[in-house]
Amino acid sequence: MSSTDTRPTVTVLGGGYSGIKVAKALDDVADVTLVAPADAFTHNSAAWRALVEPEWLDRIFLPYDRLLTRGRFVHDRATAVDGRRVTLASGQVLEPDHLVLATGSGYPFPAKVDERNADTARARFQQAHQELRDAKRVLVIGAGPAGLELAGEIRAFFPDKTVTIVGADSDVMPGPFDQDLRDELRRQLDELGVELRLGTPIRDLPAVPPTTVGDVVVTTAEGEKLTADVWYQAFGVTPATGYLRGDLAAARHPNGLVRVDDQLRVAGAEGVYAVGDITDADRDGIGTASAQADLVAANLRARITGEGEVRSYVPGPMAIAVPLGPDGGAGQLPGLDGVAGAEMIAGLKGKTMLVEPWAALFDAA
Structure with missing residues (x-):
C-alpha cells in the first residue's frame, strides 16, 4: 500500500x-x-464433521493471508x-x-476453537477424534441445534457407540422453532438410536474435562447418576x-x-x-x-x-438447518410450507457442510 x-x-x-x-x-x-x-479462519459450521472425520480439517481452516488483495491481516x-x-x-x-x-x-470446543495457530487447532481436533474413537458411551449435554447435530454425526459415523443427549428443557431445540421441526428431529434421532433425556437438569458438569475419555458421571436434579466414557458441552x-x-x-x-x-x-x-x-x-x-x-x-x-x-x-425470517450426519436432518426454511426433510437438508448442508461458498472468499493469493 x-x-x-x-x-x-x-x-x-x-x-x-x-x-x-x-x-x-x-x-x-x-x-x-x-x-x-488466530492465523486462519475456521469454518465452524463443519467442526462437528471434522471431529468425526478428520479429513475435513484441511477444508475448514483457511489462512487469512489469502483473503485480501490490497488490505492487510494483523494476527x-x-x-x-x-x-x-x-x-x-x-x-x-x-x-x-x-x-x-x-x-x-x-x-465450547470443538464447535469453536480458540487456538492462535491452525496447526495447533488441527492437532487438538485429531486428539479429540482419537478420544472419541476410544469411547463406547457418549454423553452430550445440551439439546439445542449443536447438541442434536453432534449426536447425529457421532451415530452416523460410529453406529456402535451409545449416545445420550441430556437437556434441561422438556423438548429439543428450545426457542422460536416450529413444533413440527422438533418432532421430526426427535423421530430421526430415535431412528439413529440416540437416547434423549429431556426435562433432566443436572446438578454439576462432569469432573472429567470435555472431549477427554474418563469416568464421566453426572447427577440429575432428582439424584439419578448418568455415566459415560466421554462428554461434550453443547451450550454456552x-x-x-x-x-x-x-x-x-x-x-x-x-x-x-x-x-x-x-x-x-x-x-x-x-x-x-x-x-x-x-x-x-x-x-x-x-x-x-x-x-x-x-x-x-x-x-x-x-x-x-x-x-x-x-x-x-x-x-x-427464521431459517435453520440441522444435519444429523451426511444423510439426515431437518430444517425450517423461508418460503417452505412445512419441515425441510432429510433429503433437502443433506443436499443443502449435510453432505457439503457449506464449505465451498466460504472457501471461495479466500482467493486473493
Whole structure:
C-alpha cells in the first residue's frame, strides 16, 4: 500500500463469518485492516464433521493471508477499544476512519476453537477424534441445534457407540422453532438410536474435562447418576465484547450483546459498527452474521464512494438447518410450507457442510 493512498481506513476486528465478509467486500475501496487472534479462519459450521472425520480439517481452516488483495491481516487481538481507538495486545494502536466490531462469540470446543495457530487447532481436533474413537458411551449435554447435530454425526459415523443427549428443557431445540421441526428431529434421532433425556437438569458438569475419555458421571436434579466414557458441552454462547471501553462499554448489555441502531451502528459511537453474534439486532447464526455483514459493507461502500443508498437492517425470517450426519436432518426454511426433510437438508448442508461458498472468499493469493 502506498503511503500516499488517501482511501479511508477501515479496521475490522474479528475474523469470523461476518468479519471476513466485511473486509473482503471493502478491500477495493478502502484501506482495510483485518485483526484476528488466530492465523486462519475456521469454518465452524463443519467442526462437528471434522471431529468425526478428520479429513475435513484441511477444508475448514483457511489462512487469512489469502483473503485480501490490497488490505492487510494483523494476527493480534483487541484488548481495549474506546470509540475508534483500538489498542491491540501487542501494544499497537489503530485509529481508523471506520471501525467494524465482528468479534463474534465463544463456544465450547470443538464447535469453536480458540487456538492462535491452525496447526495447533488441527492437532487438538485429531486428539479429540482419537478420544472419541476410544469411547463406547457418549454423553452430550445440551439439546439445542449443536447438541442434536453432534449426536447425529457421532451415530452416523460410529453406529456402535451409545449416545445420550441430556437437556434441561422438556423438548429439543428450545426457542422460536416450529413444533413440527422438533418432532421430526426427535423421530430421526430415535431412528439413529440416540437416547434423549429431556426435562433432566443436572446438578454439576462432569469432573472429567470435555472431549477427554474418563469416568464421566453426572447427577440429575432428582439424584439419578448418568455415566459415560466421554462428554461434550453443547451450550454456552458467550459474546466476545469484554474489550469495550468508554461509550462502547456503555452500549453493552449485561449479557454481553452490543446495542446497535437500525444501520448496525453502535449506540453512542461515531463511525463504529457491530455485526454478527455480538449485536442485539437479531438472533445469532451464520445466516444472520452474513446478512449483517453485507448490509454494513454496502452502507460503508455507499458512504465511501458516494454511490448507492444507505439501508436499514431488517431481520429475516427464521431459517435453520440441522444435519444429523451426511444423510439426515431437518430444517425450517423461508418460503417452505412445512419441515425441510432429510433429503433437502443433506443436499443443502449435510453432505457439503457449506464449505465451498466460504472457501471461495479466500482467493486473493
